[in-house]
Amino acid sequence: MRLLVKFNLIFLLVFLAGLAGAGYVSRSLLQRNAQEEIVEHARLTMEKAQAVRSYTSRKIKPLLETQMKYTFLPESVPAFAATEVLAQLAKVYPQYSYKEATLNPTNPRDRAVEWEADLINRFRTVAEQTEIVGERDTPLGRMLYIARPMRITDPACLACHSTVEAAPRTLIDKYGSANGFGWQFNEVVGAQLVSVPMSVPLARADQTFKVFMVSLVGIFVAVAVVLNLMLWALVIRPVTRLSALADRVSLGELEAPEFAAGGKDEIGVLAASFSRLRRSMEQAMKMLDA
Numbered sequence: 001m002r003l004l005v006k007f008n009l010i011f012l013l014v015f016l017a018g019l020a021g022a023g024y025v026s027r028s029l030l031q032r033n034a035q036e037e038i039v040e041h042a043r044l045t046m047e048k049a050q051a052v053r054s055y056t057s058r059k060i061k062p063l064l065e066t067q068m069k070y071t072f073l074p075e076s077v078p079a080f081a082a083t084e085v086l087a088q089l090a091k092v093y094p095q096y097s098y099k100e101a102t103l104n105p106t107n108p109r110d111r112a113v114e115w116e117a118d119l120i121n122r123f124r125t126v127a128e129q130t131e132i133v134g135e136r137d138t139p140l141g142r143m144l145y146i147a148r149p150m151r152i153t154d155p156a157c158l159a160c161h162s163t164v165e166a167a168p169r170t171l172i173d174k175y176g177s178a179n180g181f182g183w184q185f186n187e188v189v190g191a192q193l194v195s196v197p198m199s200v201p202l203a204r205a206d207q208t209f210k211v212f213m214v215s216l217v218g219i220f221v222a223v224a225v226v227l228n229l230m231l232w233a234l235v236i237r238p239v240t241r242l243s244a245l246a247d248r249v250s251l252g253e254l255e256a257p258e259f260a261a262g263g264k265d266e267i268g269v270l271a272a273s274f275s276r277l278r279r280s281m282e283q284a285m286k287m288l289d290a
Contacts, residue, residue, distance in 0.1 A: 106180030
């Protein structure tokens with residue numbers, strides 16, 4: 001087997017091992033970064049909802065107190081305002097969703113489905129738990145969600161949700177008296193939920209991984225070409241010429257030209273050694289002839 005073939009086989013094995021190792025590490029890193037990006041997006045969406053709730057409670061609700069005596073305005077409810085604002089955001093980014101899932105809501109659209117009710121019950125069971133991050137499969141693909149408990153810490157909330165008798169008449173007229181009552185102070189009644197698709201960041205990570213691997217293969221190929229050219233020019237060609245000259249000399253062709261090696265590297269040292277061997281052979285042949 002030729003030296004160049006052996007070199008390329010070894011280089012190929014090293015290249016494949018390095019490619020596999022780099023691919024495994026980079027893919028894991030990119031996917032982990034993508035998941036962290038998803039979580040940060042979900043938390044940012046949650047903070048937007050919190051900001052809308054706070055603004056509605058402090059700025060909007062006081063402005064609507066007079067109108068609330070004559071008709072109930074859902075816009076005065078922080079939960080309604082946050083849900084509506086993020087619903088507008090979902091029109092631009094339909095993959096992102098926000099819901100204030102409640103076990104016993106006033107507004108039927110906020111009623112918790114089975115998996116949401118499970119999260120709420122976990123918050124009710126473990127009082128110190130303030131956030132749950134998880135994944136679930138949906139018809140739109142795998143989704144990551146962040147859930148935070150909705151705990152009644154403001155006594156003002158009980159004005160509308162404690163008993164039917166205590167609730168504003170305008171609220172009863174709009175939503176009826178069947179749901180949204182019986183809440184207790186410091187009770188977890190629901191959960192804020194933000195769902196973010198995993199497909200977009202993971203697809204971006206896969207695209208980055210493909211570009212990285214293609215670039216890595218390109219770099220290895222370029223290095224292989226350069227190394228092959230250097231090996232051919234600095235080792236293979238001089239050794240091949242020296243081998244051919246050695247064959248001619250070994251067959252008695254003493255008039256064969258000298259091997260010109262101008263360097264002081266290993267090839268140059270080998271050529272100098274061969275030249276001394278050749279001169280010694282010539283002297284020995286002359287002594288035999290004499």
